[in-house]
Amino acid sequence: MEHYTMNLTLKVWRQKNKKDKGSFETYSVSDISSEMSFLEMFDVLNERLVHEGKEPIAFDHDCREGICGMCSMYINGRPHGPWEGTTTCQLHMRAFKDGDTIVVEPWRANAFPVIKDLIVDRSAFDRIIQAGGYISVNTGNAVDANAIPIEKDKADTAFAAAACIGCGACVAACKNSSALLFLCAKVSHLTLLPQGGPERKTRVVDMIAQMDKEGFGSCTSTGACEAVCPKEIPITNIARLNAEYGHAGLTSDK
């Protein structure tokens, strides 16, 4: 792999706090290695800002290996930037070339208010899980793990849905700010498994009610969410969710 260095112009959203109006600031960075990750490029810029006595750009990040779901930059009009199936922290600078201008914004959605600069409040996702995104089993109540055989295909599909990292890219990409891809991933994960059966109906109804309450928009099946999901959660899970919701609504027993 050939390595190279580049000079870039960054237009970054700066917003002091939730109440501040916010605006773009322009920065130039030089000698950025193509081997750096996108966030390491931000580290370089921040280190320079601190050195100049200016406040560094606040952004969420933690594991930097694409699994914790904390990083959340909207890069050149696309959540997590240009690579498919990739979080911002796994995006590397070889995706860009010398002289590029890169625009970086926070997630934009009413349900995700900005806390500072590129950091937003995603606690609405936790509250959606609280509404029913679990199986009610207390510690110590379990039967032997192999007492419940599960078809491999079903287990694999449940796993693929459970791979959701709760980053919120789906909401940021959606023109309606819908959280349906996030929600259907959890509903699919739990519905596909026999353990999730007993609470199947209440779960989907309660979680959707909570989603509406949080101020997320409706789904109009555009598919932008699927296109940007770093874990490539398929939109077919939304179809499964709709079927589950219909089934729960059309049957009288709980």
Add this chain to the structure above:
Amino acid sequence: MFKSNIPDGTLDKKWEDYKDHVKLVNPANKRSLEVIIIGTGLAGASAAASLGELGYKVKAFCFQDSPRRAHSIAAQGGINAAKNYQNDGDSTFRLFYDTIKGGDYRSRESNVYRLAAVSASIIDQCVAQGVPFAREYGGLLSNRSFGGVQVQRTFYAAGQTGQQLLIGAYQALERQVALGNVEMFTRHEMLEIVIIDGKTRGIIARNLITGELERHFGHAVLLASGGYGNVFYLSTNAMGSNVTAAWKAHKQGAYFGNPCFTQIHPTCIPVTGDHQSKLTLMSESLRNDGRIWVPKQKNDPRKPGEIPEGERDYYLERRYPAFGNLVPRDVASRAAKERCDAGYGVGTSKQAVYLDFASAIERYGKTECRKHGIENPTAEEIRHHGTEVIKEKYGNLFDMYAKITGEDPYTTPMRIYPAVHYTMGGLWVDYELMTTVPGLYALGEANFSDHGANRLGASALMQGLADGYFVIPYTIGNYLAGEIRTAPIPTSHAAFEAAEKIVSDRLSQLKNINGTQSPESFHKRLGKIMWDKCGMARNEAGLKEAIDEIRALKAEFWRDLRITGDIGEFNPELDKAGRVADFIELGELMCQDALMRRESCGGHFREEMQTEDGEAKRDDANFSFVAAWEYKGDSNWELHKEQLEFEVAHPSQRSYK
């Protein structure tokens, strides 16, 4: 309270007897007992969920924006359990024995046996929660092997086992939040322990969004705040992982156990340059199918594919025929360092070895072709089918490697090198997981307890969940039964006020230095000292130098630190500065501990103490103890020793040959 409190009785009966006789708290009393939990990884989230279910009033804290983001989420390969589903001779005793031996006989027998004994229940619990473990076509659970072990006892969910287990625990936790049993505080950092009349009674936490300090009362406080690998700056830990909660506890009287026992993981993506902010692990599970090698010729300029089979040195298979590529982590790491130091390293930095999947792809490919009825398959067909199998097993890891390096590991071997991954050391705890401060507990990686001087792969997840789901719900009752008459202490109490003042003074002190260097730059320099002198190999002269250098760095830190922004607002620079200040102090203690321990054991390799063929040489006569350090003031610690008694697993020279 420096007493291990190991129950009497034979090893296999201790935990059962303990549970039969431990004090209980009745449901009505549980409702008025409050428990604070710091950290929401596997240990913290499982403890919060389980204690909430039992009826205790729980407050849980994490610095991330959601409890689901704790770094347990990044664990890849799997979780061990003595289920013996494979009928390959596994048992509680074998898991216990492998763990003790893997830890190079520096852990407590009774704790390790309990861990092995509850391991099977963890898998049951996780499956009941809907954790989607990998399954066979018959619908039953699948297993694989990990290092230092000759059975298949590792349960997994592709390369995302930690994520799936944590989401299981997180969902259980959120359910308790919904029921009102647990109150969750995200983006909060614990900055002080409050002690009243010798007992832990609460904490001071900082709301990271507003910058406000908060006082929280608890009848007990559980630290499940993870390990301190980030003291090395570059590690596989998350950027936010830190020692601060444990360090505050240490300075308030909790002894620190075996601080120098750190795990350097053999298979990580090598460093590429100064800009590097963290290192990424490639799961140990890859060693099931990957073969590690370097060229037989020094400084070989050829590409890996151009080097014929006969000119490759599969050095682990050569040195350790019985375990081959699946030797424990400390052994594999040192062997890689040895080859690279001797001039056989590969890649531009020459600080890397190959992890090669070609023969596994061929082996699986042939089996698959047979399964699909393809007679006389072409090399292309074999490759195609074999790649599919590897993709299913490790797809996400291969993708991650490709994204970071820009190379395709399906066609060219991975380049890997050891990196800091886990810390076996941590707060000293007794059998009940209580630290030396009454009412203060440590769970998971934050404690020192189960892994001795080296942790076996897939055992961290096991320990975190064992502590949270199956140990603390019993042991905490034994303490809280004595607290049922203690009414909640108002946080206007003088002790809370004093603790808050300590915190606010320290924050102002940090902020008012008004120097020129960022917290990040100090962290980087500390990491370099630690890696060079207290890393994979240590010696007396180097450790002494390191201590001097760290002291000098500390003085410079408190003289020339610059924090932008203000205290009373969201300020990641301030958060980072506090953590780096604690890491600097910890770094010194680690070097002191490594200097004191004049033996090699597990991940602690003193160059002066090695066998003729370069293996770690233990000194059981003088060092068969847990080093528990008591904080006595600035750069001043007193060593206490907990002698280790081995009644069942008698220490012997660890051999994987």
